[in-house]
Amino acid sequence: xxxxxxxxxxxxxxxxxxxxxxxxxxxxxxxxxxxxxxxxxxxxxxxxxxxxxxxxxxxxxxxxxxxxxxxxxxxxxxxxxxxxxxxxxxxxxxxxxxxxxxxxxxxxxxxxxxxxxxxxxxxxxxxxxxxxxxxxxxxxxxxxxxxxxxxxxxxxxxxxxxxxxxxxxxxxxxxxxxxxxxxxxxxxxxxxxxxxxxxxxxxxxxxxxxxxxxxxxxxxxxxxxxxxxxxxxxxxxxxxxxxxxxxxxxxxxxxxxxxxxxxxxxxxxxxxxxxxxxxxxxxxxxxxxxxxxxxxxxxxxxxxxxxxxxxxxxxxxxxxxxxxxxxxxxxxxxxxxxxxxxxxxxxxxxxxxxxxxxxxxxxxxxxxxxxxxxxxxxxxxxxxxxxxxxxxxxxxxxxxxxxxxxxxxxxxxxxxxxxxxxxxxxxxxxxxxxxxxxxxxxxxxxxxxxxxxxxxxxxxxxxxxxxxxxxxxxxxxxxxxxxxxxxxxxxxxxxxxxxxxxxxxxxxxxxxxxxxxxxxxxxxxxxxxxxxxxxxxxxxxxxxxxxxxxxxxxxxxxxxxxxxxxxxxxxxxxxxxxxxxxxxxxxxxxxxxxxxxxxxxxxxxxxxxxxxxxxxxxxxxxxxxxxxxxxxxxxxxxxxxxxxxxxxxxxxxxxxxxxxxxxxxxxxxxxxxxxxxxxxxxxxxxxxxxxxxxxxxxxxxxxxxxxxxxxxxxxxxxxxxxxxxxxxxxxxxxxxxxxxxxxxxxxxxxxxxxxxxxxxxxxxxxx
Numbered sequence: 040x041x042x043x044x045x046x047x048x049x050x051x052x053x054x055x056x057x058x059x060x061x062x063x064x065x066x067x068x069x070x071x072x073x074x075x076x077x078x079x080x081x082x083x084x085x086x087x088x089x090x091x092x093x094x095x096x097x098x099x100x101x102x103x104x105x106x107x108x109x110x111x112x113x114x115x116x117x118x119x120x121x122x123x124x125x126x127x128x129x130x131x132x133x134x135x136x137x138x139x140x141x142x143x144x145x146x147x148x149x150x151x152x153x154x155x156x157x158x159x160x161x162x163x164x165x166x167x168x169x170x171x172x173x174x175x176x177x178x179x180x181x182x183x184x185x186x187x188x189x190x191x192x193x194x195x196x197x198x199x200x201x202x203x204x205x206x207x208x209x210x211x212x213x214x215x216x217x218x219x220x221x222x223x224x225x226x227x228x229x230x231x232x233x234x235x236x237x238x239x240x241x242x243x244x245x246x247x248x249x250x251x252x253x254x255x256x257x258x259x260x261x262x263x264x265x266x267x268x269x270x271x272x273x274x275x276x277x278x279x280x281x282x283x284x285x286x287x288x289x290x291x292x293x294x295x296x297x298x299x300x301x302x303x304x305x306x307x308x309x310x311x312x313x314x315x316x317x318x319x320x321x322x323x324x325x326x327x328x329x330x331x332x333x334x335x336x337x338x339x340x341x342x343x344x345x346x347x348x349x350x351x352x353x354x355x356x357x358x359x360x361x362x363x364x365x366x367x368x369x370x371x372x373x374x375x376x377x378x379x380x381x382x383x384x385x386x387x388x389x390x391x392x393x394x395x396x397x398x399x400x401x402x403x404x405x406x407x408x409x410x411x412x413x414x415x416x417x418x419x420x421x422x423x424x425x426x427x428x429x430x431x432x433x434x435x436x437x438x439x440x441x442x443x444x445x446x447x448x449x450x451x452x453x454x455x456x457x458x459x460x461x462x463x464x465x466x467x468x469x470x471x472x473x474x475x476x477x478x479x480x481x482x483x484x485x486x487x488x489x490x491x492x493x494x495x496x497x498x499x500x501x502x503x504x505x506x507x508x509x510x511x512x513x514x515x516x517x518x519x520x521x522x523x524x525x526x527x528x529x530x531x532x533x534x535x536x537x538x539x540x541x542x543x544x545x546x547x548x549x550x551x552x553x554x555x556x557x558x559x560x561x562x563x564x565x566x567x568x569x570x571x572x573x574x575x576x577x578x579x580x581x582x583x584x585x586x587x588x589x590x591x592x593x594x595x596x597x598x599x600x601x602x603x604x605x606x607x608x609x610x611x612x613x614x615x616x617x618x619x620x621x622x623x624x625x626x627x628x629x630x631x632x633x634x635x636x637x638x639x640x641x642x643x644x645x646x647x648x649x650x651x652x653x654x655x656x657x658x659x660x661x662x663x664x665x666x667x668x669x670x671x672x673x674x675x676x677x678x679x680x681x682x683x684x685x686x687x688x689x690x691x692x693x694x695x696x697x698x699x700x701x702x703x704x705x706x707x708x709x710x711x712x713x714x715x716x717x718x719x720x721x722x723x724x725x726x727x728x729x730x731x732x733x734x735x736x737x738x739x740x741x742x743x744x745x746x747x748x749x750x751x752x753x754x755x756x757x758x759x760x761x762x763x764x765x766x767x768x769x770x771x772x773x774x775x776x777x778x779x780x781x782x783x784x785x786x787x788x789x790x791x792x793x794x795x796x797x798x799x800x801x802x803x804x805x806x
Contacts (some may be wrong), residue, residue, distance in 0.1 A: 077119055090130070097126050097135050104142045108149070116146045137163050137175055141182060148186065157186055173207050177216060180204040184223070198227050218247035218257060225264045234271040241265055259288040259297045266304045275311040282308060299328050444689075453783050454696050502659040503543040506531055509568060512550050516558050523562045527554075532571040536580055538659035545630050546654070550586070552627045553650050557588035564589035564647070579657050587649035593642040601640065602628045627652075675791050676701040679724040683707045684714040684740065685756065686732045690779070694727060694756075697783055711740030718744050723751055725794060728773065730757040730764065738771045745772040752793040 080103055082096045100123050104116045120143045127139040140159040147156040160182040167175035184200040201220045208216045221243035228236040244261050251257060266281030285301035288294075302325040309317040452471045455461050509529050520527055550568070557566045566588045574581040593601065601624050631638045631652045638652035681703050685691045695705045706721070708714035711728075712735040718726065726744070730737040741753050752774045757764070768776055774793050777786060 077115060084126075093126060094130050094132065094135075097123075097130050097132075097139070100126070101135065101138050101142065104139070104146070108142055108146050113146050113149055116143065117150070120146075133166070133170065133172070133175070137167070137178070141178070144182060145185075153186055157183070160186065173211055174213075177204050177207045177211065177213065180207075181216065181219070195231075198224060198231075201227075214247050214250050218244055218251060221247065222257075222261060222264060225268070229264060229267040229271060232271060234268055237264075237268045237271075241268060255288045255292070256294050256297065259285045259294060259301070262288070263297065263300050263304060266301075266308070270304065270307055270311070273311065275308040278308040279305060295328060295331070299325065302328065448780075454693070454700070500541050500657065501543055502538055502540045504537060505535060505539055505570065506537070508543060508547065509550070509570070512547060512554060513568065515551070516554060519555075519558045520566075523558065525558060525561055525563065526565045527558075528565065528567045530567060530569045534572045534575070535570055535582065536575075536658045539580070539656045540659040541654075541656040542634065545634060546656075549627050549630050549652070550584070552624065553586040556624065557586055557590065557648070561588040561590035561647075573653060575658075577658070579655055581653060581655045583651060583653045585649055585651045587647060589647040592644040592646055592648055593640075594644060595642070598640055598642060602638075673701060673787050673791065675794060676703050676787065678702060678704065679794065680704045680706070680722065681790075682714065682717060682721075682723045682726045684711065684726060684732070684737065685729045686710055687729075690729075690756075697786065701787060711735030711737055714740050715743045718748060718751065725790060726751055726753045727756050727777075728753050730755055730768070738767055741771045741773055752797070754789065754793055 081099050082092065084092055084096045088096075100119070104119070104123065107113070107116050123139055124136075124143065127135045130136075140163050144156040144159040147153070147159075160179055164176065164179035164183065167179050180200055181204065184197050184204070201224050205217070205220055208220060221240040225237050225240040225244055228234070228240070241261075241264060244264065248254070248257050248261050262281045262285045266278040266285065269275070269278035269281065282301050282305040286298060286305065289298035289301060292298075302321055306318055306321045306325060309321060448471070455464075506529075509531065513527050513529060516527065554566065554568065567586070569585040569587070571583050572580055573583050603625065627650075628638055631654070634654050636652050636654040638650060640648065640650050642648040676698075681698055683691060683694050683698075683705055685694065685707065686709055691707050695707065698705050706717060706723070708717050710732045714726070714728065715735070717723075728737040728741060732740075735743075737755060737757075744751070744753065749772075753772065755768045755773050755776045756779055757768075757776065758779045765776065774797065775789055777789055
């Protein structure tokens with residue numbers, strides 16, 4: 040380290056000598072480039088000036104340039120423009136740079152140098168966008184719009200530029216800028232003879248000018264816009280009222296341009312009314328003001344020409360001085376070549392030492408950062424796992440807490456629908472049941488999305504008959520089919536194997552969602568389910584499924600959105616608007632992809648929509664029997680004795696009423712402990728066991744019952760998603776599962792199946 044410090048000291052000494060010998064010869068002496076008049080107006084600066092002194096100079100320069108601009112004195116500003124911009128950039132303050140460019144650019148506009156002004160404004164806009172400075176972006180956009188406005192060929196470009204800046208101005212709550220934008224848009228649309236686009240901006244202008252306190256020059260210009268709008272609408276009397284207000288505000292003020300515009304509008308309104316006397320009187324006043332304005336314009340033109348000549352002469356002087364400096368610099372460099380060679384060798388050695396030292400420090404820092412990152416990673420990983428567990432727990436809780444009351448709503452509405460004494464309320468009850476079923480479908484969709492995203496969707500393979508499965512799915516839509524007067528067709532290619540082995544639950548959910556979607560959007564049409572073979576081997580077959588309808592169709596530009604979660608594509612071609620959860624088709628896409636398949640959609644407006652997807656499914660051997668339910672006869676429930684184990688009184692009532700309608704004798708146990716006691720004491724043909732109960736839950740109660748009674752069928756009643764606890768349910772000795780809320784016919788069918796068949800071994804393997 041001692042050697043390193045010595046090397047650094049030697050380097051500093053050489054560098055100091057070099058800088059001292061060349062400083063006054065190589066840097067630009069800014070004061071030398073100024074004329075005496077400007078030197079006297081601004082704070083003095085030199086090569087040795089501090090940053091604070093340069094900042095003070097630039098700040099004073101901006102105030103001076105602004106003052107000269109509003110006095111229409113452009114020569115001095117243009118002469119000092121190049122130096123001023125360099126000094127502003129030297130401060131490193133982006134606000135100084137932007138303000139200097141703005142005042143120089145607007146001065147260039149006054150002398151018709153639009154090219155130079157546009158170059159400065161575009162440069163400011165690019166830097167503002169790079170730094171994401173909303174205020175600077177807004178102001179730069181306004182400056183560009185100002186350029187476009189004074190070119191008749193770019194009127195539409197001006198409007199577009201102003202419209203793009205509204206959003207930024209609203210975010211910044213810049214009332215003054217918002218007034219100017221809407222005011223200028225109203226003026227442009229008036230000039231483009233588009234009165235239909237003007238009212239909105241007039242209304243906005245009035246709102247913002249009021250918030251600003253109605254400054255006379257802004258209010259006068261706003262009133263002139265209103266008058267021009269009335270002229271376009273051929274309403275001269277209203278226009279005259281606005282122009283008179285404009286004139287009253289501008290009379291005896293410096294707002295000459297606004298006053299002339301007021302009189303010009305007044306004159307045009309009188310021409311519409313053919314009031315020639317009034318036209319004569321107004322024209323006399325107008326000629327006086329216009330004559331004075333022409334004198335001022337002539338003076339400005341003279342000043343502009345003079346400014347351009349002075350600027351060119353000044354640039355020639357600068358070039359001459361720069362050439363002299365370059366010659367001087369060249370001579371100085373030739374004398375110091377030997378010195379620089381020695382200095383270069385020293386610098387090279389110092390750099391090598393610095394690189395070695397920096398590499399050592401960097402390596403040490405990287406090791407420290409790596410340790411810190413590892414700790415952060417472990418903490419983030421733990422937090423992520425906690426969030427995942429919390430999410431799973433949340434969905435399980437939602438499933439149970441929402442399905443439990445829905446069980447009561449759906450069950451009671453189903454029972455009441457079968458009551459002939461309530462026929463006059465049949466439609467109301469159907470609406471109630473439909474709403475409950477819709478809410479249940481939403482819950483199921485959310486749970487399915489969660490399971491798919493967490494890869495917890497069970498991929499179980501069972502043997503099934505595709506033709507029977509398709510018929511069952513189609514029959515479940517009989518009610519909506521009749522309601523919408525549709526025809527549903529099933530066309531399965533004869534080459535499709537009879538028995539397949541795969542995830543029939545996943546396939547059912549895919550087809551249920553697609554067919555349900557088609558039924559919902561189609562009226563008095565045809566819905567088709569077509570299945571054909573794409574490829575087949577001895578063990579597997581690749582099938583193509585197509586669900587098509589003759590409904591209203593989907594617009595082509597919306598097809599890419601239909602598989603997005605919570606996206607609802609309205610079909611408003613008919614008299615109805617259909618809404619949904621926006622989860623059905625995303626679930627279909629995820630399930631198809633989970634089965635290593637792909638799905639596509641094609642649609643024509645007014646002709647219908649077709650969804651195609653392909654899945655590869657195993658072929659079941661002809662000798663393998665299906666796990667199918669025996670022939671169901673609900674009379675087999677007659678006089679059976681069933682124990683209902685349920686802690687929720689509403690659910691007790693619903694389940695009991697459903698069973699009593701099938702002539703079943705029912706007992707009720709309030710919890711698992713009471714259920715064990717009643718099964719030990721009495722004979723029951725079947726037990727319906729709730730899972731979540733106080734004192735002793737359904738799993739614990741079943742374990743205890745199986746220690747002394749292995750024959751009685753026990754069916755789990757649960758509002759929690761089956762996948763979450765299927766394994767525990769079947770392991771404890773239960774025969775089957777019914778998910779609440781349930782379809783009454785499916786409920787009764789499950790009871791009959793378990794009364795005549797012991798399904799435990801098969802279902803235990805699946806669980």
